[in-house]
Amino acid sequence: MRRGGLLRVLVAGLVLVAGLALPVAVSQPALAVPPGTYAFVTNILDDSVSVIQTSDNTVIDTIPVGDAPVAVAITPDGAFVYVTNSLGDSVSVIQTSDNTVIDTIPAGDGPVAVAITPDGAFVYVTNSLGDSVSVIQTSDNTVIDTIPVGDTPRGVAITPDGALLYVTNVSGNSVSVIQTSDNTVIDTIPVGDGPLGVAVTPDGAFVYVAGIVADSVSVIQTSDNTVIDTIPAGDGPLEVAVTPDGAFVYVTNAVGDSVSVIQTSDNTVIDTIPVGTNPQGVAVTPDGAFVYVANLVNNSVSVIQTSDNTVVDTIPVGTDPVGVAIGVVPEPTTPALKLTKLTTGEKFVRGRQGTYALTVTNTGDGPTDGSAVTVTDVLPDGLTPVSFSGSGWACTLTPLSCTRSDILAPGADYPSLTLAVKIDENAPKQVTNTATVTGGGTTAISTATHTTTIVDKKQQPKPPHHDRPGHGKPGHDKPGQGHLPGPR
Incomplete structure (x- = not known):
């Protein structure tokens, strides 16, 4: 291939762009994103991500991220997008419900590629200048491991079962195989010169690796990690993507300004599609109907x-687009808290204590968001609080309320609250108690009321005849003792 073309590709593909003055993307107000299929495209010179709505191929949002973003990956549930910032040595986390950056995670030196495990629990990031792979735990977005690999790691792909990770080493002309159970390198596979992009077939049987210097695609058999085929591609093959049915592989040829289509049944190139100048990232829609380059x-x-492998649309995006990933943004889920309030007895008795039991249930289709959930009770006249408590709750009597912040899953209950009250001697015959629950990401207030009847203390009855003094004493039943004959 042409040396000048290769240099341009490596500048974009490996992101060796230190010293460039990059423009700053302008932040826009966050808006709710409707559910649907979206393509996320990194713009390396804009420090941004363009969001394309695939239903009409319009850019609906531009998200500012870190310095020189390269690769992008979407969690399997479509809730989050992870973006590698090659000059910022970080990973931006985008929340797809409103397309806002919710976290920035420090990574290794020169992070370029990213892949997410099928269960969404971990993110693997190749650090091209650090010869390593960072492992991010998505539950708290922290780096939990750093794995040494080959020379200048670039592409990364995970098998569908999540067991193995394949990492291309550009300068090492090899692919490192990482076992995800313990994050160790278990194999190193020689491939064609300049391996960059990598993709695994949906059945996990084969791995396709684009060799930008070799102008070919290496096919690795995962059962024994051997190269079983080498397929000639176009000029400067850079990235690869496999269709959901595993029948075809699409390869961008960065210098040839085209996309090669490989039929996996016999590993032959069946078509070459002209696209724009210097094509980079490539992704297939979940239904396999379209490929975005x-x-x-x-x-x-x-x-x-x-x-029919024809270009049906060309979408303007930001400056120097590099990476692309496609995912389905789900219908937004929201928590809904319901408060239930009951008394532990049917009636309250004046001058004594009574108790209420309060239970908070999440009846929504999403978990609470970790913000404070507050139960507030306003007692009616005639009742005075004695205690308010429940496992995991922080309660006060003034004001009469309890709070907690742990996440409540849909359909789950918090531990019940017990409110003990003293019933005044002059309490009315009937009282209605009202309590509310708020917070946890909900917008509505749930109100629970309970009406209770209040009765007087029962008067102590007179002791029965046989319990009266003198009854049962000796002589009680003798004449003149105990009961006398005749009317009483």
């Missing part, structure tokens, strides 16, 4: 219709 020089994304 980022064109670096044209600042655009080409949309290929897979039924």
Whole structure:
């Protein structure tokens, strides 16, 4: 291939762009994103991510991220997007419900590629200048491990069962195989020169690796990690993507300004599709109907219709688009808290104590968000609080309330609260107690009321005849003792 073209590709593909003055993306107000299929495209010179709505191929949002974003990956549930910032040595986390950056995670030196495990629990990031892979735990977005790999790691892909990770080492002309159970390298596979992009077939049987210097694609058999085929591609093959049915592999040829289509049944190139100038990242829609290709020089994304492999649309995006990933943003889920209030007895008795039991249930389709959940009770006249408590709750008598912040899953209950009250001697015959629950990410207030009847203390009855003094004493039943004959 041409040396000048290779240099341009490596500048974009490996992100060796230190010293460039990059423009700053302007933040926009966060808006709710409707459910649907979206393509997320990194713009390396804009420090941004363009969000394309695939239903009409319009850019609906531009998200500012870190310095020189390269690769992008979406969690399996579509809730979050992870973006590698190659010059910022970090990973931005985007929340897809409103397309806002909710976290920035420090990574290794020169992070470029990213892949997420099928269960969404871990994110693997290749650090091209650190010769390592960072492992991020998604539950708290912390780096829990750093794995040494080959020379200049670039691409990364995970098998569908999540057991193995394949990492291309550009300068080492090899692929490192990482066992995710303990994050150790268990194999190193020689491949064609300049391996960059990598993808695994949906059945996990094969791995396709684009060799930018070799102008070919290596096919690795995962059962024994051997190269079983080498497929000639276009000029400067850079990235690869496999269709959901595993029938075809799409390869961007960065110098040839085209996309090669490989038929996996016999590993032959069946088509070559002209696209924009210097195509980079490539991704397939979940239904397999379309392929999206980022064109670096044209600042655009080409949309290929897979039924006939023709370009059906070209979408303007930010400056120097590099990476692309496609995912389904789900219908937003929200918590809904319901408060139930009962008394432990049918009636309250004046001058004594009574108790209420209060239970908070999440009846929504989403968990609470970790913000404070507060139960507040306002007692009616005639009742005075004695105690308010429940496992995991922090309660006070003034004001009469309890709070907690742990996340409550849909359909689950918090431990019940017990409110003990003293019933005044002059309490009315009937009282209605009202309590509310708020917070946890809910917008509505749930109110629970309970009406209770109040009765007087029962008067102590006179002791029965046989319990009266003198009854049962000796002589009680003798004449003149105890009962006398005749009317009483």
